[in-house]
Amino acid sequence: MTSTLSGPARATNSGPQPLFEGQAGTGRQILVYIFVLVPFAALIAAIPFAWGWGLTWTDVILGVAFFAFTGLGVTIGYHRHFTHGSFKAKPWLRVLLAVAGSMAVQGPPIIWVADHRRHHAFSDRDGDPHSPWLFGTGPAALAKGFWHAHMGWLFERDLTNKQRFAPDLLADRNVVAVNRLFPLLTAATLLLPALLGGLISWSLWGAVTAFFWAGLVRVAVLHHVTWSTNSICHMIGERPFKSRDKAANFWPLAILSFGEAWHNLHHADPTCARHGVKRGQIDISARVIWAFEKFGWAWNVRWPTPARLARIAAKAE
Template sequence: MNVAAIKNITIKSDRLTTHQRIHGITNVILPFVGSVGAIVMAFTVGVSAVDIWLFLVMYYLTLMGVTVGFHRHFAHCAFQAHTSVRVILAIFGSMAAQGPLNYWVATHRRHHKYADSYGDPHSPYVKEDKKFGFLEGLWHSHAGWTYNHEITNSFLFAKDMIKDPLMSKISQLYYFWVVLGLVIPGIVGGLLTQTWMGVLSGFLWGGCLRMCLQHHFGFWIIGSLAHVWGSRPYNTGDYSRNNFLFAIPTGGEMWHNNHHAFPNSAMFGLEWWQLDLGAWFIRTLEKVGLIWDVKVPTKGMKEAKRNRVAEARG
């Protein structure tokens, strides 16, 4: 894909580029600073059960918002859901601070269309007309792309989302949801401990530390490590890989080769031993009738895409 073609799928805007850079850099620095504060408090004041639970609950809810909501439902239409479920998933996903819903969907669909080739917004191998060295590409695909990639044309890749007035409204309120995701654990921490220190601790643990670890080990690692290291059981035409080490903190996202082989599958863990928290969450919602039409590849479909060369090499 040449540079001219890339310009057709992106938008040139100095205002949006500036906005993107501010968002990306802030999203790296502020959660990190808050995380340092949480660690300092842990050594000086200690860590309470409330802190741990706020971290775990907020991590899980926002993780499900992204992997089940933003990714599997909105970007790939892997299942159908009631409006209330869609709204809740969209809000919790927004609290993860991974970008506005509609733009996230557009950027992710663009990634799939041009995976690991020119046009992919966060490949560790190429960017527009440039090929990366290993370390440069790893940084770009992990966090660098969040503040320096070409702005995706959402009207081209996410027209269905833009036409949905409710989802567009949630997308427009992105910063409100991000702030809410930081404020809620602080309020809950204060109410449970009846102290101002509980407010601060809840904000740091359920907000900043949760967001920092989630960025690096829950989301960004998928674009970087999952395209560099791991197994490739399926032919996908890109460098996507499965990596079991980070399957749990990513909610199942690190079964990335599986996902690129079957993008519309609601299940990323395709074998019984492949832990996929997002899949478990989906099956739970399906059992109570809140979602339906859950897509999963058949045995024949999986067999047809098997990477025989990779299997032969072990």
């Protein structure tokens, strides 16, 4: 059985258009280094920082709140809605999801979607932007592959062709507007926790600790949770469904990734709105989509009905 892309992801991968649209300039590469390495440095410094100056409940609550808002912006917005068309949404909800995803500091929505659609079009083959299997299967090759899949690919200069992989988003004025606001939203995701921390504690130090924990450290943790889906979930785990690649379920990441770590079903059926389809597989993103549907904010949700799962199982035989 081979996994098939449908909806927006399938429609954008046809035709003779080139895979890349050029190379990133030096300025963009410098920004990538800053937004990847600075939060990571904050994560490394987190323990001695906590020991030396303390961590407050305000920092924890703000960190969890911003982690959930921005993380769900990626999993529900960037991934399930914009990339795969797992459900349709009201215009205001589309904008909110694009804003929330942008505040995860993982790139503007159109670039993120183009990269991810390319990932599915060439999953674990040449052309996949972040497969861990591109260098071989020996220990050294897998170590290199893990680094590449986890974060090394971010530093490459080749730019995915947005016209080929995301023409629908390029034609959406609202998404294009949010895309242009990415620098401002990046600043907001770091400064808003500081502002709230300062106001709640009514102190400059409260603003500083909130900036560190709910800003930098929260961004770094979310980065590595998302990147682990690219690396770990294509290397180890269970594969109850057959797909054309090595996508696997890695249960320890299920909660932190809001259900994205149930990665095997996703690659077997990319447009499905729920990834954790078996009993006990908690999928927070799917539950939020369910709530959106109940409120009438989302519709045409592609749920994993028994008939849909039976078709996937039949293809795997």
